[in-house]
Amino acid sequence: MLDSAQDRKVYEGILLEIHELVQKRNLRPGDKLPSERELSEQLGAGRSSVREALRALELLGLIETRRGEGTFLKHYRHNRLIDILGFFLLRDAKTKKDIVEMRKILELEAVRLACRRASSKHFEEMERILSAAAERVEKGEVPTEEDYLFHRVICRSSRNSILHRIWVPLVEYSQSTRSESLSREGRARNAIEEHRQIMEAIRSGDEETAIARMREHLENSKL
Secondary structure (H helix, E strand, C coil): CCCCHHHHHHHHHHHHHHHHHHHHHCCCCCCECCCHHHHHHHHCCCHHHHHHHHHHHHHCCCEEEECCCEEEECCHHHCCHHHHHHHHHCCCHHHHHHHHHHHHHHHHHHHHHHHHHCCHHHHHHHHHHHHHHHHHHHCCCCCHHHHHHHHHHHHHHCCCHHHHHHHHHHHHHCHHHHHHHHCCCCHHHHHHHHHHHHHHHHHCCCHHHHHHHHHHHHHHCCC
């Protein structure tokens, strides 16, 4: 299975197609995916190739096939879909650079808007996340999830739903890079302090300082 270059292209295409369907149609775990015939037509691939790729996806736990009913999405936030997509996309150095560049653009704009629009609830959530991250560091753990959640709150506090929707997949694709960055000696503790400085600048409504703090944080994170 997936022995030839063509098979691998089909496999990648199906992964991307499923991801796009999840995003565009706001599919939930349990929702039905397009049939083999529909995927075959959309991808311009043979039915047999599509079938083999779907079988591989099922083995990876991304989808499930119910006899007589069709193919259904499993909970992609907690499975390997994003990791697999990231593997394919980030092999291309130019694509990786573009993703990093776009994330910086979005993060800096999100901070600017957050200075004007963040509410007390957003700051309460940031505080909880920073406390949870500090606890994990004390246990010798890497707070990768807390790092993601902190940045997500900032994007949400921008109150721009499109910005947030674009930001999410970009950060998901770079998960392994973020984990490696936070695993560097002392980096997790420093990142928490940088997050706190960003939060306080946003809380005070100081756009210039908040943007500068975020830019410095992203540079230190090697993103």
